[in-house]
Amino acid sequence: MMNQHPYQACLEACQACVVACDQCAEACLYEPEVSMLTDCIRLDRECARICSMAVHFMASNSRYTGSVCELCARICEDCAAECEKHADKHEHCRLCAEACRRCADECRAMVDLTDVAHS
Secondary structure (H helix, E strand, C coil): CCCCCCCHHHHHHHHHHHHHHHHHHHHHCCCCCHHHHHHHHHHHHHHHHHHHHHHHHHHCCCCCHHHHHHHHHHHHHHHHHHHHCCCCCCHHHHHHHHHHHHHHHHHHHHHHHHHHHCC
């Protein structure tokens, strides 16, 4: 049995965020006012990409993990802010915003851990 990864909470938050962002982007494409959701779709896709990248960097214990997760937190915050604009009308946007906020929090906590470990 494998030991739990030191960044397990962040890994799981990033993976959940990838799923939420992909589901949100896909759902947005089928909304009647899709043209009003283009920024949401774009940020969903960018957020899913950076979260996926962060997972890879954490899993391989890259020395750049902290930098990638710092950027990930920023993009997650931007995506959450955009999704929150539509959360009252679209459940998928509300769920995505929640996942993005959790991921941003976990990424920031992980960055703090790596900063301490590398000092």
